[in-house]
Amino acid sequence: MxxxxxxxxxxxxxxxxxxxxxxxxxxxxxxxxxxxxxxxxxxxxxxxxxxxxxxxxxxxxxxxxxxxxxxxxxxxxxxxxxxxxxxxxxxxxxxxxxxxxxxxxxxxxxxxxxxxxxxxxxxxxxxxxxxxxxxxxxxxxxxxxxxxxxxxxxxxxxxxxxxxxxxxxxxxxxxxxxxxxxxxxxxxxxxxxxxxxxxxxxxxxxxxxxGRPWELLEANEWKLAALERRIDGAVSDAAHLEGRVVVEEGATVEPGAVIEGPVLIRSGATVGPNAYVRGATLIGEDVSVGNGVEVKNSVLSRGTSVSHLSYVGDSVLGRDVNFGAGTNVANLRHDDADISVTVKGERVSTGRRKFGVVAGDGVKTGINTSLTPGLKLDTGAMTEPGETVEQDR
CATH class of the missing domain: 3.90.550.10 (Spore Coat Polysaccharide Biosynthesis Protein SpsA; Chain A)
Known part of the structure; x- marks a missing residue:
């Protein structure tokens, strides 16, 4: 057929x-x-x-x-x-x-x-x-x-x-x-x-x-949960890998990194040193996760860089995104309500208690940027050092 x-x-x-x-x-x-x-x-x-x-x-x-x-x-x-x-x-x-x-x-x-x-x-x-x-x-x-x-x-x-x-x-x-x-x-x-x-x-x-950004996150949660552990890349003896973790050939995990599956680290990616990757996380091809970075339940697309001492949680980052050092994503509201995201001009509930940001290709954040829950950053958007971003841009 x-x-x-x-x-x-x-x-x-x-x-x-x-x-x-x-x-x-x-x-x-x-x-x-x-x-x-x-x-x-x-x-x-x-x-x-x-x-x-x-x-x-x-x-x-x-x-x-x-x-x-x-x-x-x-x-x-x-x-x-x-x-x-x-x-x-x-x-x-x-x-x-x-x-x-x-x-x-x-x-x-x-x-x-x-x-x-x-x-x-x-x-x-x-x-x-x-x-x-x-x-x-x-x-x-x-x-x-x-x-x-x-x-x-x-x-x-x-x-x-x-x-x-x-x-x-x-x-x-x-x-x-x-x-x-x-x-x-x-x-x-x-x-x-x-x-x-x-x-x-x-x-x-x-x-x-x-159809919507958080559903891409859900799709990755579904498929990453079916991973079978495989380590083909270069993993330091001083790194700790737990559960369903795949490190493709050509990927590198540096000393002190802790990886808790399901996590897929694709070819050309580098994680660490001292990074913490957990949840259901896709580290795409040629992605760089820097020193002391935590990435939780997120999708980092090809060529993206998350610089040292940053936090990315429950987020979807497009290609060639560059998060400056100390960029922090908030993924939880103080009132514990579900996170909403703007879809075609209307605020729509994700149905998720935790959801961070959606960053289009080529987004750049200045050092020590704070990003609030449910933000969308359009292709090529930029933030200033030390800025707190509370509205889509």
Missing amino acids: KAIVLAAGQGTRIRPLSASRPKPMLPVADRPLAAQTVDTAVDAGADEIVLVVGYEGQTVRDYFGAEYRGVPVSYAVQTEQAGTAHAVNAAREHIDGPFAVLNGDNLYDPAAIDRLFTECPAVCAAEVADPRNYGVLSTTDDTVIDIVEKPEEPPTNLANAGAYAFPADAKEWLEVPASERGEREITDVLARVIEQYAVTPVTLERWLDV
Whole structure:
């Protein structure tokens, strides 16, 4: 079965992290988010991957190439962001039989995707506490009989998880009219399939739609928890490594460093001396963590430097960020309330008691900068030495 993976969106809700690369190419453990999805499809038996690209599409092409893990890779271009059915329709020339559709910015339970491919036609569902913001599936006798978008009174708690296995006929049903919100929805295609086929609901044990910065942190928490300890890099005898820790070849851990897994230290990175890295933390390629730095439950992207005597907690830092010495991230409110972050101009609760900052590519802080919880620092933003930053910039 061919797997169509949607990777064309701009990822506006996760900015500034997606300011210069597609959201599906943001790092989750040792590979981009989209590669986690493609790996799941390959493991489920996909015999070809079709990646639908658009925004910064060359980044996707450069990573996957013409073949990935021995499976051919093709590309389709979505020239405008006009909905999920529009995206899949961009790949119609590649469809010559049953096909699966997966979102390149979602993480799926691999066992469920295996079953999705086997049960075609099928749709993945997730049991959620409040399904009103989802497409909601109704079922009988293990068959989907209806889907309704964002109902005020949901008939079930089964949310559409955005993973589908369609029969070949569905290729002819992809050109759907625009919905009330102006998009061509893949759920309209699913509704047509439900009318003509017995569609199997496949319940996901775990599923994550990565749309906002703290969800990228959650994605890394999920995948880093599955690490198997491996030490290929240079680790000082005077360093202490505990639990699920991976130090890739070409990485260095200096004397006095304490690493408590799950932690992934990628090639070219340097940690220490006397640094403390814990939680679920990704230290990306060529990252520098300086003397006496503490990093907790965070993502540090490629080329970032956190200078000595700094603290970074529950944060996501983009590429080539430079935190000056003594930069401290606050990740907890005094009133113990959940941290909120600005998303597309509105303050949105992360649902997390602890969350630090989101720093876009190239952010620089002056020495002894203090950053308050829930801050977003845009691409290239700078702070002054000794400054306390309380508002996004």
